[in-house]
Amino acid sequence: MNFCSDKGKIIKYIENHHLPDGGYFFGGVEPSGGLETCLAVKTLSLLGKKPKNIKSIISFWENQDDNQGFSGLNNFYWMIETWKTLGLLKNFRKKYSKKIKSILPRNLLQLIKEEKKPQDKKFNTAIMSVALRGKGIEQLYRILSLCYDLRIIIPKNDIIKEIFNKQNKNGGFGLKSSSDLFITYYSLKIISLLCGNKPLNKIKSTKNYLLKFKLWIEISYLEDLFCIIDGLDSFGWHPPCVQGVYNFVCLCQRGNGGFGRAPVMSIPTIEDTYYAVKILDNLNKYCIREKIKYKNYDNKSCVFSYRPGI
Numbered sequence: 001m002n003f004c005s006d007k008g009k010i011i012k013y014i015e016n017h018h019l020p021d022g023g024y025f026f027g028g029v030e031p032s033g034g035l036e037t038c039l040a041v042k043t044l045s046l047l048g049k050k051p052k053n054i055k056s057i058i059s060f061w062e063n064q065d066d067n068q069g070f071s072g073l074n075n076f077y078w079m080i081e082t083w084k085t086l087g088l089l090k091n092f093r094k095k096y097s098k099k100i101k102s103i104l105p106r107n108l109l110q111l112i113k114e115e116k117k118p119q120d121k122k123f124n125t126a127i128m129s130v131a132l133r134g135k136g137i138e139q140l141y142r143i144l145s146l147c148y149d150l151r152i153i154i155p156k157n158d159i160i161k162e163i164f165n166k167q168n169k170n171g172g173f174g175l176k177s178s179s180d181l182f183i184t185y186y187s188l189k190i191i192s193l194l195c196g197n198k199p200l201n202k203i204k205s206t207k208n209y210l211l212k213f214k215l216w217i218e219i220s221y222l223e224d225l226f227c228i229i230d231g232l233d234s235f236g237w238h239p240p241c242v243q244g245v246y247n248f249v250c251l252c253q254r255g256n257g258g259f260g261r262a263p264v265m266s267i268p269t270i271e272d273t274y275y276a277v278k279i280l281d282n283l284n285k286y287c288i289r290e291k292i293k294y295k296n297y298d299n300k301s302c303v304f305s306y307r308p309g310i
Contacts (some may be wrong), residue, residue, distance in 0.1 A: 008038050010277065013257035014040050015052055017270060022053075022060030026258075026269040032060060038078035039274040041085050046281045054086060077142040078102050089149060097150040104143060108154065109162050111140040137166075137186045144193055155308055156194050163187050164202065171205030179209060185227035192234040200235065207237050216240070221261045222252055226275040233282040238290070245283055249276050 017024050017040065023032025024040035037060060041107040044051055051057055061079045076096065081245060083089040105111070140159075147154045163173070166187060172179025184206065191199055209215070210228050219225050229239055239245050251263035258268025259276035266272070 007049075009257035010273065011044065011047055011049050011257075013268065013273065014043055014270065016256075018051070018053065018056070022056035022058075022063070022271055026271070034061075034064070034075045034078040036270040037061075038082045038085075040270050041082050043270070043274045043277050044087050046277050050086075057082065057086070058088075071105060073100070073139070073143060073146070077146055082147055085148060093150055097152065100150060101148055101152050104147075104152075108140060108143065109158060111136040111143075137163075137183055138191070141189050141193070144190060144192045148193060160191065160194055160199075162188055167202075167206070169205075171203070171207070171209035173206070181215065181224060181227050184209065185231045188231045188234050197235060201236070207232070207235070210237070211240050219248070221271050222249070222275040222279070223260065223261060225249075226279055229279045229282050233285070238286045239283070242283060242287060245279065249279055252276055 014024070017026055017028055017036070019025060019028070019030050019032050021030045021032050023037040024031045025036050041051060041057065048161065058166075061082065064075065064079075076099075080089065080092075080096070083092050143173070144154060144159070146152070166173045166183065168177060168179045170176065170179055172181070173184040174180035188203070188206065191203065210232055215228070219228075225245065229245065244272060246261065249259070252259045252266070252272065253276070254259070254260055254268040256268060259273045260266030260268050261272045261275075
């Protein structure tokens with residue numbers, strides 16, 4: 001894999017944030033976070049490396065207080081994703097399946113329907129609306145992933161139908177006549193999870209939405225680029241500007257090996273490092289498949305070059 005710096009530097013950044021409680025946290029102090037612990041393990045896996053102390057990671061999750069209620073599903077999701085990445089899911093499937101099933105929301109479709117425009121135009125309402133953008137469908141994806149991994153039966157056809165009700169004429173998904181990148185990304189992940197490549201004809205326009213010039217020139221943060229690249233990769237689609245993507249990711253790397261969310265004025269975090277490594281991994285798979293090469297970043301070209309291939 002062609003990286004902005006050697007993989008060892010990125011691995012060292014991740015392992016330097018493995019804390020005594022067994023988890024990981026970018027702040028370097030306990031308590032560790034479930035999100036960071038899962039993404040640290042995932043990042044190491046993408047780099048072809050196992051954590052130095054897997055037993056401590058198992059202990060971290062086993063020592064977590066069970067959060068009874070809907071909000072606890074997020075921690076369960078990160079925990080199960082950690083087990084999957086470490087190849088340990090079968091050891092814990094029976095233990096957690098019944099518990100997770102007992103706290104699932106009764107109406108999964110409500111998580112899709114909850115995306116609404118703010119009722120008024122007050123500043124605080126608008127800010128809250130942005131902060132909660134796509135949270136319902138993100139939560140639905142996590143729940144569906146849990147159900148799939150733990151073999152819990154779900155109303156698959158009803159969910160797919162409701163997801164496609166969110167698709168707009170431009171191919172994106174979101175509120176009526178207002179597509180949103182974040183909602184589009186999780187819609188594609190749900191479709192891919194539940195249907196594989198079967199509905200490709202229905203989402204051809206979504207590919208065009210993700211490749212639109214306007215969408216690309218507005219990219220400011222790694223998470224936006226991640227949504228596009230990983231969304232495209234879900235169905236084997238490739239980015240329009242390989243070199244530009246690579247250059248942007250390079251600019252987000254910091255001296256300690258970690259990545260910040262933007263080329264300037266951003267601190268490295270485990271979450272952003274995962275986004276960067278996952279983008280590069282997707283990029284690398286495409287380049288190997290298509291026999292495309294891209295140049296190492298040389299600090300001379302740092303913007304997207306919107307054209308096919310390189």
